[in-house]
Amino acid sequence: MPRRLPLDAYVDGVRAGDRAIVGRAITLIESQRADDQALGRALIERLIGDTGRAHRIGVTGVPGAGKSTFIEALGTRLCAAGHRVAVLAVDPSSARSGGSILGDKTRMQELAREPRAFVRPSPSLGALGGVARHSREAVLICEAAGYDLVLIETVGVGQSEVMVAHLVDTFLLLMIPGAGDELQGIKRGILELADLVAVNKADGDRVTAAERARRDYGHALHLMQPRSAGWQVPVLTCSAQSGAGIDALWAKIVEHRRHLEASGEWQRSREEQQVFWMWRALEERLLAEFRGHPAVQARLGAIEAAVRSRRLSPDHAAAELLALFSGRG
């Protein structure tokens, strides 16, 4: 099989919901090669009219919270109910080290066997900015392929969940009982991003602890500003392993969507997200052009050295570099 297909083959294959082609289209947009990137951009342009229809749902939480197990349990149920479910992963650790903190279960073997599901386990490589663009375009490809639910797994330990919050309509935070806030690495900032909170692993001898954690998070959230006006963030318990509470949680996710649609926030937030990503793309391109600019390249080393030795203030140095870039230097 050729490494790369003609543009029409990608377009037709994605529109037909051909899972192998969907996978190859995502590989294409993740490629670092200039010719692949040009083809990838052309593909996104061709598909853009077929995008925007899915409910985009982010799932975050510390490693081991049960995100993959939960997505597999939920995804399997949703497929049985007639949905088509795509699962993507965003893992900032793999961008840095090549290792993954999303873990093995991210492969979700059971769900991947489901004909109505598409699972993309390998998160993209590259800087977080690149990962953001890849993830966003992967969502669009899944939508064009007819998946009506796109679930995105990410880890609640750094910046990736902030980025994912700008990608999704509904953001679910999975906690585990008895770990304590510090242990779970959950800062107030992450709690503020959540539209729903679920305490997972509410099974066996953890049921009481999970119930206590649910009450504690409920109290904490009551004092916070919710992400969308008029929506009190629900806190539930569930067990991804036994399936207990999963249906109730899904009902809340659907309720959140209805709330957004009724208030007009669904549309508004999608529009704001588009503009947000335009600025991120602009920043990324501008910075690349800046670094590649000959006058900047010629002076960068000397200016950095001057900043290091405090002969030049960082702000002054930035102004000088910008002047070089814009031809005023």
Ligand SMILES: Nc1nc2c(ncn2[C@@H]2O[C@H](COP(=O)(O)OP(=O)(O)O)[C@@H](O)[C@H]2O)c(=O)[nH]1
């Ligand atoms: N007891 C129990 N274990 C669970 C539950 N959900 C996940 N696990 C286990 O927790 C571990 C981490 O799960 P995983 O889905 O990989 O977590 P992730 O890192 O958040 O994606 C695995 O050994 C799972 O089998 C649950 O609801 N109850």
Ligand SMILES: [Mg+2]
């Ligand atoms: Mg995982």
